[in-house]
Amino acid sequence: MNIYNILVAFDSSKPSFEAVEYTARMIRSIPDVLVTLLFIERLPDKDLFETEALWRTECLDLTTEYKRTLNKAHELFARNEIHENSVNQEYIVSCSSPFEGAKVCATGESIAKDIITIQKEGNHGTIVIGRRGISKEEEFLFGSVSVDLLRQCTGCALWIVNSAEQ
Amino acid sequence: MDTRAYDILAEYLPDFPRRHAGRIVTDTTDFMSIDYGDVIFLDGIHYLVTKNLSERRFGLEDPKYWVKRCKELETGIQRIIKLEFYESFEVSIGKLNSTCYRSPRKESRILAMTEGDKRFMQGRTVMDEMGNCVRILDIIYGTELDIVLDRLTMSHEEYFNTVFPDYFAQFIGAVRAIEHLHHNHEQHGDIRRDHLLIESSTRDWRWIDFDYTFGLRENPFALDLFGLGSILLLLVGQREITAQQLAVVKNSPVGSPAITKEDMALAMPYRLANIQKKYPYIPDALNNICMHFSAKNSVFYSSVAEFVSALVTCFNELPVFKAARGRYPEV
Numbered sequence: 001m002n003i004y005n006i007l008v009a010f011d012s013s014k015p016s017f018e019a020v021e022y023t024a025r026m027i028r029s030i031p032d033v034l035v036t037l038l039f040i041e042r043l044p045d046k047d048l049f050e051t052e053a054l055w056r057t058e059c060l061d062l063t064t065e066y067k068r069t070l071n072k073a074h075e076l077f078a079r080n081e082i083h084e085n086s087v088n089q090e091y092i093v094s095c096s097s098p099f100e101g102a103k104v105c106a107t108g109e110s111i112a113k114d115i116i117t118i119q120k121e122g123n124h125g126t127i128v129i130g131r132r133g134i135s136k137e138e139e140f141l142f143g144s145v146s147v148d149l150l151r152q153c154t155g156c157a158l159w160i161v162n163s164a165e166q
Numbered sequence: 167m168d169t170r171a172y173d174i175l176a177e178y179l180p181d182f183p184r185r186h187a188g189r190i191v192t193d194t195t196d197f198m199s200i201d202y203g204d205v206i207f208l209d210g211i212h213y214l215v216t217k218n219l220s221e222r223r224f225g226l227e228d229p230k231y232w233v234k235r236c237k238e239l240e241t242g243i244q245r246i247i248k249l250e251f252y253e254s255f256e257v258s259i260g261k262l263n264s265t266c267y268r269s270p271r272k273e274s275r276i277l278a279m280t281e282g283d284k285r286f287m288q289g290r291t292v293m294d295e296m297g298n299c300v301r302i303l304d305i306i307y308g309t310e311l312d313i314v315l316d317r318l319t320m321s322h323e324e325y326f327n328t329v330f331p332d333y334f335a336q337f338i339g340a341v342r343a344i345e346h347l348h349h350n351h352e353q354h355g356d357i358r359r360d361h362l363l364i365e366s367s368t369r370d371w372r373w374i375d376f377d378y379t380f381g382l383r384e385n386p387f388a389l390d391l392f393g394l395g396s397i398l399l400l401l402v403g404q405r406e407i408t409a410q411q412l413a414v415v416k417n418s419p420v421g422s423p424a425i426t427k428e429d430m431a432l433a434m435p436y437r438l439a440n441i442q443k444k445y446p447y448i449p450d451a452l453n454n455i456c457m458h459f460s461a462k463n464s465v466f467y468s469s470v471a472e473f474v475s476a477l478v479t480c481f482n483e484l485p486v487f488k489a490a491r492g493r494y495p496e497v
Contacts, residue, residue, distance in 0.1 A: 047269035047379050050252045109351065111384055137262055137433040140466050141392055143385025151468070 001156060003125035004033045009115050009145070011039065012069040015130030015163035020073045022161045023128050024080035035077065035087045036122060039070045040106045040114050041094040056098050063099065067091070090118065112148030119156055128159040171205040174212055178239040182214075192295045197232045197249040205239070206247060208300055209292040212239040213247055244305050246289075248273070248377070250298035259392070260433035265381055266355075270299040273377035276352055277301060285343035287374040306374065308366050311397070312359040315405055322445055325404045331490035333401055335497050336364075338477050340371045341394055345470040348387045355379045357393025359400055391470055392433070395459035398477075399431060399439055402448065402456055407438040428462035435461065451480050 008023050010016045020037070027033045043062060049055035070089060077087045092114065095105035106114045119127055131146040139147055146160050171190050175182045188204035190212075200206065206213045213236035220227040232251035237244055250270045257266045274291040281288070289303035318325055340362060344354055354361075355378035363372050380389060400406055412425050429440035438444060439460035442453040455476050458467055467473040481487050481497050491497070 044381060045269075045272075045379065047272040048254070048267045048381065107351070109386060135262075136461075136464065137260055140432055141259060141262060141388055142264070142383040143388050145384050148384060148468075 001123060001125040002034075003157060004030065005122065005124045006033065006035045006126045006128060007115070007119050007122060007124035008035060008037050008128045009040075009111075009130075010037055010070060010073050011111075012066055013130065013132065014165065015132045015161070017069075017073060017076070017130070018163055019128050019130035019159075019161040020076050021080075023159075024077050024082060028080050028082055033082075033086055035082070036090050036118075036124065037070065037074055037077075037087060038090045038092070038115065038118055039066060040092045040111050041066060041097065042106070042108050042111070043094045043096055046096065052098075059098055063097075090122075092118070110143075110148065111145045112152055115145070115149060116153055116155075119153070124156060126157045126159060127153060128161065130161045130163060132163045132165065171203065171214075174205055174239065175214065178212070179214065179237075188215075194249045194294045194298050194300060195296055197234075197251065200234065200249070206234070206236065206294075206300075208247075208294060208302070213237070213245060213302075214239055215247075219246065246303040246305055248301040248303065250300065259389075260435065262433065264389075267379050267381070268377050269379050270301065270377060272352075272355070272379050273301055273375075274299055276347065276376040277303075279347075279350055279352065283343070283346075284368075284370055285339065285346075285372060286376075287372060306363050306365055306372055308363040308372070310360040311362045311364060311371070312400065312405075314364050315400065318404065322404050323447065326445070326447065327486060330401065330404075331487045332493065334477075334481060334487065335490050335494035336369075336371045337398070337401055338474065338481060338497050340373065341470060341474045341477060343373060344390055344394060345474055348390070348470055352376075353379065353387055354390050354393070357390050357397070359397055362397065385468075387470065388466075391467055391473060392459075394470065394473060396431070396434070396437075399437060399441065399456055399459060402452065403438065403441045403444070407441065407444055409436045409438075412438060412444070428460060430461050431459055432461050432463065449480075449484050449486065451484060455480065 006023060008020055010020060043059045046055045070091065074087060074089060092104060092106045093100045093102040095107050115127060129146050129149060134144055149158055169189055171187045172184060175187050186203040191200055191204050191206045194200065194206060200215060202215055202217060204215045206215065215234045215236055217235045218229050218231050219233040219235055220229045232249045234247045236247050252268060254265055254267045256263050277289050277291060280286040287303055287306055289301050291299060291301050294300055318329065347354060354373060354376055356375055361373060361375050363374055365372055425443055429438060429443055431437040431439040439456050441456055442448040457463055478497060
């Protein structure tokens with residue numbers, strides 16, 4: 001497992017931007033480092049919408065925004081003088097996407113499990129994720145990706161970057 | 167088609183008062199206007215509307231105009247008909263808020279998936295002439311779990327040793343039913359004590375109402391698990407044990423050990439989770455499961471499968487369940 005093969009989980013949130021920034025600053029003096037910026041697409045369930053058209057509109061708005069912020073996060077590496085060839089993007093489409101049929105897709109049932117699957121497949125030695133800091137109640141009722149990763153990730157190093165907002 | 171319901175009612179229900187005969191309805195979009203005496207015509211069958219159903223909340227009747235009690239004219243069987251209604255609203259769980267959605271499509275899917283599985287309410291979906299998703303449900307003649315518990319007049323100790331072991335076995339079956347939904351990538355969405363009915367004729371425990379759903383979250387099944395935990399606390403305690411009741415106990419001459427915030431339920435600080443503190447004869451293994459839903463806990467069950475495994479271990483090992491193990495070998 002290559003510890004310099006780093007997987008950064010990104011979801012458009014402020015803490016995930018902070019995790020990208022942190023990673024960029026950490027690795028800028030390390031040669032031969034490889035970063036994969038991972039976005040796992042999550043789209044709202046069709047069940048929530050009265051018509052298919054409303055659902056598709058919402059999905060289109062979201063995917064456009066996801067891709068825009070992913071590119072913005074990618075630029076953070078360039079701004080930290082990390083060579084373009086050292087940074088990849090991986091955008092995993094939602095299995096329920098109305099737009100794209102992909103061989104590999106995310107079911108949306110557990111982002112943590114999806115991240116670990118990608119980590120294993122890509123032989124990543126390090127996972128980086130931002131954490132916004134949630135209460136015990138929120139963790140219990142809604143779940144937490146970083147807590148789930150902490151429990152389940154055993155095959156590599158895990159960097160959890162606390163949000164400055166906490 | 168005749169839009170008045172006189173003739174069809176005269177044919178099947180000659181005694182039905184003519185003055186109350188309404189319309190024959192084939193488009194259910196405007197469900198508020200469909201009322202007593204109207205006949206909904208769906209998939210070749212006539213359903214006489216006898217009333218709008220209500221939900222019991224905090225002692226108040228909350229009318230649900232999209233849910234009609236009906237008589238199927240061709241067979242005389244009573245049905246519940248749920249008409250298409252989408253809505254979203256904020257629900258509060260303790261200090262947290264979350265957006266909840268009502269989705270007829272989700273309920274239809276679960277009805278189809280659980281067809282023939284008596285752990286769930288049964289019914290079928292038909293589309294009206296406008297393509298509205300209408301669910302025609304079999305009525306479960308039974309009583310909500312909380313009402314059944316509330317009617318018991320015995321002491322907790324007697325309840326715990328006589329009634330509770332059988333209820334615990336039935337609860338494990340009900341939890342396995344939810345596990346089955348999760349295994350099939352579905353969630354119940356509204357697990358509450360009054361959405362679990364004990365059928366009068368069979369004594370089976372059956373889940374009802376699957377049309378709630380929630381938005382994106384890391385663990386889409388966590389809210390179901392939370393609901394199951396709340397029902398477990400109710401079952402073990404025989405009824406909800408509140409902070410207010412505990413204050414009374416505390417002031418009594420024979421007080422229980424000091425109760426702290428950590429003994430209360432997570433996200434519901436007014437409810438006791440550490441039930442052993444009120445009833446010391448609750449075995450540790452069972453109380454430990456309850457404590458997974460307390461404010462003290464920091465490692466939660468990650469799935470309903472994990473929760474059911476803990477319940478089954480308790481059932482198989484604790485002396486209080488010895489007789490029930492013989493009556494419920496399937497557990």
